[in-house]
Structures are given as structure tokens and as C-alpha cells.
Amino acid sequence: MNYFRLILDRVKTELMALQTAGTIPAGLDFANVGIDPPKDPRHGDVSTNAAMVLAGPAKMKPRDIAVPLAERLKAHDDTELVEVAGPGFINLRMKPDFWPKRVVEAMEAGADFGRSDLGRAKGRVNVEFVSANPTGPMHVGHARGAVFGDALASLLEFTGHDVTREYYVNDAGAQVDVLGRSAHLRYREALGDAIGEIPTGLYPGEYLKDVGEGLVELFKGQYRNAPESAWLEPVRDFAIAEMMGEIRDDLDLMGVRHDVFTSERGLVKEGKVDAALKRLRDKGLIYEGVLEPPKGKEPDDWEPRQQTLFKATEFGDDIDRPVQKSDGSWTYFATDIAYHDDKIRRGFKVLINVWGADHGGYVKRMEAVVAALSDRQVALDTKLCQLVKLMDRGQPVKMSKRAGTFVTLRDVVERVGKDVVRFIMLTRRNDAPLDFDYAVVTEESRENPVFYVQYAHARCSSVLRNAARDLPALDISPLSLRKADLSRLTHSDELALMKCIASWPRAVEQAAEAHEPHRIAFWLRDLASHFHTLWSRGKEEEGLRFLIEGDPELSRARLALVRSCALGLSVGLRVLGVTPVEELR
């Protein structure tokens, strides 16, 4: 249970009671009434701004609302202290037995601790992520978007959203034709032709050699000297399929899965581009026109051109955007319109796009498209992931496609493991650049958040193992621990740990609402820190150790706390797709 929500509901109920009693005017909007943890824990466990927010609309002094509201809040028997502070905040401190109850709830919920139905009313959510072009293997940069999207999707599922994970395959356009030509060259090479240097404009990567050999197996020599018009399509399609196979293998390696792969070529073939543009046309949002050149940075070859434009400016974009090339084919933007139209028509109410930061310039126009096509009924949130800088002991790892010193996603995962990659990718906000240092992420110290959190989990597991070994008479089954007398846990550090565990349901909900999975990683680090603190207390004071030989009931209570902590760590890690470990070796 999210206890903040409990208190918030209570505050609103009491406000209504005050309205009934005539203490405050009727008809006030409680939407801005909020509940927060005070910055300073001495101010209590929760704080509400109710009196501050309502003072204006009610035309009253904050304290004149706060004082009677506080009186009413005092009447609840789980609350120890209610204070009006400063200009009119109300601080509440819960009774000590409030926290053990939250811990028991956690144990009862088990792996579902913190799960909620927050998203049930929001409609189906589509998370589109990775969508790397099928022209080569994935590199480290792709890993961030992959992990972010996958973790965000899990987070939304955990909070009750109906989520589809989707990959948009850019298998139309010039880039895949280049892939086809590059593959044909490797095919001739595999047949024994001398191909010399790879011409500029084609993909030089060695990874296409396998594709060349595959083509030989499939087509033998039939396209060796044939004109491009004969082989481009079959060769290209084969190469795309091969590349997508590799990409899916790489994603699999990181535990990332997609439910749906949508093909750009398929959209075009099925006439969905025409259909989507017709819809826009019917709304009067497509016209023939000439764009002004960009001010200050006019391209050398600029010439005014009549083109087919979408009225993006009507929906907040800076300029209208072209949808058709001069040769009559669609721009990438046109197929993207079709793709988003398709998503809308499949019934999604929330669209989330995970893109690299270099696509930031497309955000506004896509928002415009989604607003136009859905009559502003569908929300689009585009999350931009900043670059990942690969480092080793503080030095940047040099990468160049040409020189072949190109670090693939597979290289990194094989070197440090999927759990490390996943966690580290989430230790920064998506819109902040991230340094990924091989040395640091494999280091076994506090500086490395993966190990810090895993270490806490391993220590929890270790205590539980020791308990089974050293106190065989003690029943530490989940059922028994649930019934432990947690009122024996009175030390401030024990309380702090309980409170942190109890904060999990709110933490997940907030992370989900903000579409920010990194918050889970920070919460995990916080929980781990509370646990390590408590652990060390036991080093200083024997009475604070988890296992107390002469006091089985106290031991049981402490083990229940340890179990709950392990539970919080493992549930949080699993939301991020990281496997909790019971031992570090």
C-alpha cells in the first residue's frame, strides 16, 4: 500500500468534513492538495500543503484552515503527532506501530509488493524502443535505449498499465538499399570475385561477410553478374532478415524483448501511408507550398521548392514539414506519420517513443502528428536518451567504424554481464549523458552502484542462511516471519529501514508516472544504504545484531525485517530486469 495515498485520502475526507461543518467554504478544488515526506525527518513522516493551497481560494489565512484540519487528523489512532508548522503546513508523525504494519504488508505481498493498478484507467500503452536500423550490429549507444525502454515498460506493467513493447523496423528507404548493395559485394566476394576496397557509400563492416556466404548458399551463382534491378530486392531482404536476427539475438542477450515488430516497408505496402495522409488531408492539414530557408544557416544548394507539407505549425511545431520527396516517394516523416497513425488505430491511448538525443528535432512534429490524427485524444511522450561514453579507467575508449575499433553491444555485455549493463544504464536520468567505465562498473566497491545494491541483497541472504544454520530451533519460514513481533524493533536505524521499505509503493508509482525508471535505481541504492548502516550497528553493539541467541522472538523480528529488505531489493531489481544475487563471488 502507498501510505502517502492513504493519508492524502484521509486529508481530503477531513477537508470535506470541514466543509460540511462550515469551517471552510464549499466548492473548493482539492486537486493541488498534496502529501510529501518533509525534507527534514524531524518534521515528521508526512507533510501536507492542504492549508497553504486552499487558503487563497477559500479567502482564509492558512493557519485558520490548518488548525482545525490538524485537530481532525489527530483523531486517527495511527497518528502520533500532528503539528501546524511554519505558515501553515501540517506535519504528521505516525505511531511506531504504523511501520511494522507496512513491513508485514510487504511480506504478505511478496513479489507483488508495490504492485498497483495505477495505470488501469489510462488505456493501453505502447512503448517503442531500440528501433535500430537493420544495417549492422548494435553498438553501446543502442544499449541505453534498449534498457531504458524495457525497464520503463516493466515499470508501467508493474503499476497496472497494459503495455506493448514495440520495435519499428526501418526496412525501407535508401539505407537498406545500401545494405543490399554492400551485401551483394560480399556475396561476390564469397563466390571468389576480387572485390578490392569497399567503395565509399557502402558499408565496409566485416559482419556482412557471413551475409555474403548465406547469399551464396541461397542463390548459388545466379545473381553474380546479374543487373542490380534483378538482385537488389532479394539480396536486400535477405540481408535485412539476417541483421534483424542478429539484433534480436543481442537484445535477447540483455534480456530485452519486444512484443511487436512493425515493418516500415510493410506500412508502405499496405497503403497505410496513403491512408494516414488522406486522413490528414481530410482534416485540411496537407497542402502544397514552399518553405522559407532556415535563417542564419542556409544550405549552399538551397532553392525554393514546391512540396507537399503537413501543417505542423497548427499543433505547436515551428515550421510545416514536408512529407514527399521530389521524386514522388515518401519522406521518412511520411512513413512515421503512417506508423503513429497505425499505433493510434490499434487502440493505444498513450504512446511512448524512446529515441536517441540526436532525434530531438523530430519531437515536436511527431507530437503535432499524434495530436492531429487522434484529435488530441492520444498522448505522446518522447524520451530522449543521451549519449553513452564508453570509458576504461577514466580514458575514453576510441571507436571508429572505419578502423574496425567499433565496440558492439555484444562486446560489452559479454565483458561485464547483462545485469551490470542494465543497472548502470539506469543510474542516470535518460536526458543526462552517461559515462560507462569498464573499470568502475566491474569494481567491487561502493562507487559501483550495482555491487553496492547486490552486496546488500547478498548480505540479507547471508543472514538468513546463518539463521538457519545457527538457530535451527527458530522457525524462519515466510509464514512465521509474517507473525513476528516487530514492535521489538525500536532502534532508529531499524525504524529508518522500515520506513524506507514502506516508501517503495510510492517510489514505483512516482517513477511510473514520470516515465523515469532511473528513480528505481536511486531508491534501491537508498534502501541498500539503510541496510548497510543497520548491519554495521550490529558490529558496534552486540545487542543490535540480527541473530540474538538467547532471544528467539527478537531474532525472528529482525529476520523479518531482513527478509523484507531483501524483498524490496529483489522486487526493485526485477522491475529493472536485474537478477538479484544471493552470494557475491
Added chain:
RNA sequence: GCGCCCAUAGCUCAGCGGAUUAGAGCGUUGGCCUCCGAAGCCAAAGGUCGCAGGUUCGAAUCCUGCUGGGCGCGCCA
């Protein structure tokens, strides 16, 4: 030139739909293992939250302008 993102402790970063004395890690200094895993813990020092205005009883948080950095800017996806 325009748009988007960013600017918080020496370094790397949380916090940012306002609210009571701004947080963490690293680094620095000093402590804690006969004892549940020291891969850890505790303490000290360190900040006019880029600058200047504005809204507000109250701004790191919202608005405007500026400075500095990243990304992008008509037929590349």
C-alpha cells in the same frame, strides 16, 4: 539565426507540477573488524543551486532575458 535539452559541493550526479535548516557517491581529513560478509559503516570539512530580473507570504524548482555546453534545423533514416 531558430528550436529542444542541460548548468546544483573540487569531481560525477540526485532533488525540479513551489513550501519548514538543499542531498548522495567519489576525493580530502579523522575514526570503526577477537564479533551476522570491512566488497561495509560512522564523523568532519566542502554549496550566494550559471547570471540578472519577475510571479509568490515563500523559488534549486514556475516565467522572462542573458551567459556557457550538447543535439538538431527542406527530399538521411
